[in-house]
Amino acid sequence: MLASGFVLEFLKGPTLALQDFYLLTGRAMRNVVRQPHYTDDIKLQMDSIGVGSIPIVLLTGFFSGAVMALQMGRALQQYGQTGRTGTVVSIILVRELGPVLTALMVAGRNASGIASELGSMKVTEQIDAMRALGTDPIQKLVTPRMIATGVMLPCLTVIDDFVGMVGGWIIGKLLYDLDALQYWSQTWHALVWSDVVQGLLKPFVYSFVISLIGCFYGLRASGGTQGVGRATTQAMVAASVTILILNLFMGLIFVKYSGN
């Protein structure tokens, strides 16, 4: 009896948090079709979240593609199949590594950034001021971030995939003397439509995880600067873990229904 009471008490907090998260998600989604639309804020966030993340996406993409080509080339060399490096690099990048690494990088940079920005606004009463001055904070702050991330993360993933393939090609050329035409034609032909759909659908889903988790923890921040720091860390950890969990389930769904 005592143990069940303890378990119920223990579960109450996470259940309430989950309920609040779903409510926030619902309101943010509903605002997409409701007036007013803060288009200037959406553009500002697209610049901050999308354009601002290009440098880390370029670096991540290039080095992940390069190291994949390095290791795969070595493994394939044992079977005399070095020429297939482009195929492996392209499939892994487009299906899995590109979406996940880009999402993790953007989560590290932006889920925490959003949480700290909104958290600071919360603890300095700017969110209350916004409500008092006739603005719905979810409409003004959450929805623009959600839309901006939804548009920019798939674009960043495409950039990451391409730069990763370039990294793989450079390593293939330097270490395994791969022919450029062979590498790029294999890279291109290895991909089928379901890979492209998978490679774009995943970042689209992750974009909601990043923006909404960042906003959720930011808007729940309390307890001054310490609370903001806590919200920032929680947002980044929660977003990253959720992305990795979702990646497995989405991968399973695609394997089951598309065979890839």
Next chain:
Amino acid sequence: MAAANLLEFDKVSVEFEAGVLVLDQISFAVPEGQTRIILGAAGSGKTVLLKTAMGLNRTCAGRVSLLGEDITDKPENQLFDIRARVGMLFQDSALFDSMTVAQNVAYPLLNQKSIQVPRDKMEEKVRESLRFVELEHALVKYPSELSGGMRRRAAIARAVVTGPPLLLYDSPTAGLDPITAHTIMALIIKERDMDNTTALVVTHRYQDGNLVANFRYNPDSGTLDPSGDRATNTVFMVLREGRLVFEGAQTELEACSDSYVQKFVKKPEMAA
């Protein structure tokens, strides 16, 4: 004929944690033209009371009526038009960091649907409001570039720019030096006397209430003069741990024998 009540609390209770009341059965009414000074120690529920008056906090019991409308159970989106007719100064000013002073002051004009200000009149309104608080020179500055007193003045400009009939000031002098605090209180009195606004002023400094109750703004000299026989319509309230322990005029407050209430009253001879 009695003036209409702009704000009315009827046995209002607020709780954030189950069983812990932050406001406990608070009842009072603020008629038009009255200034109400709310005194109380830190954590006594003063800020919660102001936020509840604006509908920013939900009540767990009782009714809140703001500008003649019962806001107790109104959903958030129906509160925006009512809030547009109330100005609020937050404790730490709550200016938006990412906006300039001018953008902060223009914010309610741009975002409140019920307020229709033509675009070409917008700058004039903002300048007028900033001129009122003597901050016209800081139009393009960001809040981080302003001193504490200037931030408070910019926040007052934002609160009064729409010309609301009711103003809520949350600790307007908290953390300010005596000279700046006097300047801020002078602005509050100026706003009251120039625009005949109703106000709630939350403070823990008795001298702020004393100033509001006994001085008037002189538009000719631009200074505060003793009100003399032109008594101001000022009422004092004292909160203790979420409960209203005193409500009345300044003379009644000074005569009150309650030891908690006495702590807030600094008699003129003691202050001298």
